[in-house]
Amino acid sequence: MSKLLIVGTVAFDAIETPFGKTDKILGGAATYIGLAASQFGIDSAIVSVVGEDFPDTDLQLLKDNNINIEGIEVVEGGKTFFWKGKYHNDLNSRDTLVTELNVLADFNPVVPENYKDADVVMLGNLHPSVQLSVIEQMTKKPKLVVLDTMNFWMDNTWDELMKVIEKVDVITINDEEARQLSGEYSLVKAAHKIHEMGPKYVVIKKGEHGALLFNGENIFFAPALPLEEVFDPTGAGDTFAGGFSGYLAKTEDISFANMKNAIIYGSNLASFCVEKFGTERMAGLAKDDVQQRLMQFRELTQFEIELP
Amino acid sequence: MSKLLIVGTVAFDAIETPFGKTDKILGGAATYIGLAASQFGIDSAIVSVVGEDFPDTDLQLLKDNNINIEGIEVVEGGKTFFWKGKYHNDLNSRDTLVTELNVLADFNPVVPENYKDADVVMLGNLHPSVQLSVIEQMTKKPKLVVLDTMNFWMDNTWDELMKVIEKVDVITINDEEARQLSGEYSLVKAAHKIHEMGPKYVVIKKGEHGALLFNGENIFFAPALPLEEVFDPTGAGDTFAGGFSGYLAKTEDISFANMKNAIIYGSNLASFCVEKFGTERMAGLAKDDVQQRLMQFRELTQFEIELP
Numbered sequence: 154m155s156k157l158l159i160v161g162t163v164a165f166d167a168i169e170t171p172f173g174k175t176d177k178i179l180g181g182a183a184t185y186i187g188l189a190a191s192q193f194g195i196d197s198a199i200v201s202v203v204g205e206d207f208p209d210t211d212l213q214l215l216k217d218n219n220i221n222i223e224g225i226e227v228v229e230g231g232k233t234f235f236w237k238g239k240y241h242n243d244l245n246s247r248d249t250l251v252t253e254l255n256v257l258a259d260f261n262p263v264v265p266e267n268y269k270d271a272d273v274v275m276l277g278n279l280h281p282s283v284q285l286s287v288i289e290q291m292t293k294k295p296k297l298v299v300l301d302t303m304n305f306w307m308d309n310t311w312d313e314l315m316k317v318i319e320k321v322d323v324i325t326i327n328d329e330e331a332r333q334l335s336g337e338y339s340l341v342k343a344a345h346k347i348h349e350m351g352p353k354y355v356v357i358k359k360g361e362h363g364a365l366l367f368n369g370e371n372i373f374f375a376p377a378l379p380l381e382e383v384f385d386p387t388g389a390g391d392t393f394a395g396g397f398s399g400y401l402a403k404t405e406d407i408s409f410a411n412m413k414n415a416i417i418y419g420s421n422l423a424s425f426c427v428e429k430f431g432t433e434r435m436a437g438l439a440k441d442d443v444q445q446r447l448m449q450f451r452e453l454t455q456f457e458i459e460l461p
Numbered sequence: 462m463s464k465l466l467i468v469g470t471v472a473f474d475a476i477e478t479p480f481g482k483t484d485k486i487l488g489g490a491a492t493y494i495g496l497a498a499s500q501f502g503i504d505s506a507i508v509s510v511v512g513e514d515f516p517d518t519d520l521q522l523l524k525d526n527n528i529n530i531e532g533i534e535v536v537e538g539g540k541t542f543f544w545k546g547k548y549h550n551d552l553n554s555r556d557t558l559v560t561e562l563n564v565l566a567d568f569n570p571v572v573p574e575n576y577k578d579a580d581v582v583m584l585g586n587l588h589p590s591v592q593l594s595v596i597e598q599m600t601k602k603p604k605l606v607v608l609d610t611m612n613f614w615m616d617n618t619w620d621e622l623m624k625v626i627e628k629v630d631v632i633t634i635n636d637e638e639a640r641q642l643s644g645e646y647s648l649v650k651a652a653h654k655i656h657e658m659g660p661k662y663v664v665i666k667k668g669e670h671g672a673l674l675f676n677g678e679n680i681f682f683a684p685a686l687p688l689e690e691v692f693d694p695t696g697a698g699d700t701f702a703g704g705f706s707g708y709l710a711k712t713e714d715i716s717f718a719n720m721k722n723a724i725i726y727g728s729n730l731a732s733f734c735v736e737k738f739g740t741e742r743m744a745g746l747a748k749d750d751v752q753q754r755l756m757q758f759r760e761l762t763q764f765e766i767e768l769p
Contacts, residue, residue: 341689381649410765456762
């Protein structure tokens with residue numbers, strides 16, 4: 154069975170959207186990535202850190218979704234990473250109200266022995282030195298290393314970020330981050346520049362406007378599914394990354410043609426994530442629902458043109 | 462041969478983008494629609510009005526692109542409609558610097574006898590009473606009536622707009638206008654409300670983020686082609702409408718499946734329009750270039766998923 158190694162935050166989120174608000178609930182990049190990837194029946198594991206305050210029920214939820222959690226360190230007396238944010242009315246932007254790093258501040262990732270030969274490594278948004286450390290612990294070169302990052306690391310840890318970017322096969326970032334990373338406004342030009350930094354594949358996430366996959370001169374685009382209502386965008390980007398990397402781990406085919414499918418699965422799963430608060434929709438999402446939505450993506454995008 | 466009747470402005474534009482500026486050049490919704498539709502070798506005609514200052518060379522350009530111009534009234538002593546605008550750096554927004562209605566202020570459209578039985582009527586962005594007058598002059602019910610409009614008419618001529626909207630089969634508007642027209646933020650909900658106003662088909666243009674086609678519960682999405690450089694967005698929406706309506710006139714098939722193709726052709730042609738100032742790229746655009754770009758749209762959007 155293919156192995157997917159995930160590194161990223163396992164955390165508490167408190168979320169406010171125009172539709173309601175939550176107290177501290179389960180969140181974190183690795184959580185969303187893991188739940189999305191669990192759709193593919195692969196052997197996945199999370200490397201992360203939580204505090205003593207992290208509930209067993211949440212760890213159990215991950216295990217119930219077939220995610221190996223031996224790489225999640227529980228720090229005695231420590232507190233779990235906490236993020237609190239409020240979305241604006243259009244749900245396209247948000248304010249961060251609270252960020253408490255807590256145990257994440259001193260996180261030294263330890264890859265479990267059994268996952269040092271993982272086929273695919275998904276580096277969720279984290280300090281680039283943590284991401285690099287995970288790559289360096291692999292005893293067998295992975296078939297594919299995927300990295301997600303954000304503007305915060307571009308602002309504060311540019312040199313470390315460059316070091317890890319040059320070692321990965323795929324980078325997933327949003328459009329504004331692609332512009333910041335490359336200094337180019339045109340996303341086509343931005344992708345070219347980012348290719349030169351290392352990644353052969355560049356995925357640019359545009360939220361409700363879909364996602365672009367670049368590989369040299371090849372470009373593929375997957376729309377986001379148009380929804381009546383987006384309830385909570387939290388974790389959509391991570392869910393996308395989890396669908397993408399999980400599908401590639403499952404199929405073990407990293408051709409451009411198959412990456413198109415991975416992008417579609419990423420968009421597919423992200424469309425569920427935003428339907429409810431936090432991880433509610435993703436935990437226990439039925440395979441049938443995902444397959445049905447795949448048909449919707451086909452209807453939405455596929456055409457057979459007759460030349461006029 | 463299928464007939465396409467186009468009503469809309471034939472005008473002068475003066476454009477400033479981050480890449481340069483023009484003096485008065487040929488512009489206007491009907492001009493862009495006509496040039497795009499001319500790709501399909503159909504019998505198309507423009508109903509519009511210009512002043513005595515309108516150069517014969519520009520009328521000749523339309524004729525050279527196989528557009529019948531007997532419905533373009535030339536007002537003696539009159540001045541042609543003039544628009545001057547300046548795009549912001551991201552090219553997604555613009556300021557209107559000058560709008561001189563001139564001969565457009567008293568425009569009474571007269572549909573040439575030979576086009577009163579046109580198969581498809583494309584009502585370009587204009588006063589809704591002018592659009593309605595064209596529909597009322599048709600002696601044979603057209604197979605399809607397509608209407609383009611904008612926020613200005615929603616702000617100033619709501620009642621007249623509602624009267625014409627209820628008579629058309631397809632409406633094409635941008636995302637902000639769809640939200641204003643419907644009072645709904647979600648584009649899915651907006652399309653449902655606009656369906657209730659009359660049009661069975663709702664096309665929502667999202668500029669660089671592509672276009673959505675709604676028909677009840679059916680949704681189709683066409684991306685804009687990712688470009689290295691967008692030079693001048695002027696006329697892209699009209700070119701899209703011209704590609705859409707021209708393709709449907711040519712194929713005489715108004716099924717949802719064929720409308721998908723029409724949307725793709727609209728996006729295809731719009732991707733050329735923005736490559737140069739004004740109508741420069743569209744006048745004389747080679748069929749081969751369009752067919753080649755169709756292949757790019759296929760590569761960009763088509764996938765063959767294997768269930769994992």
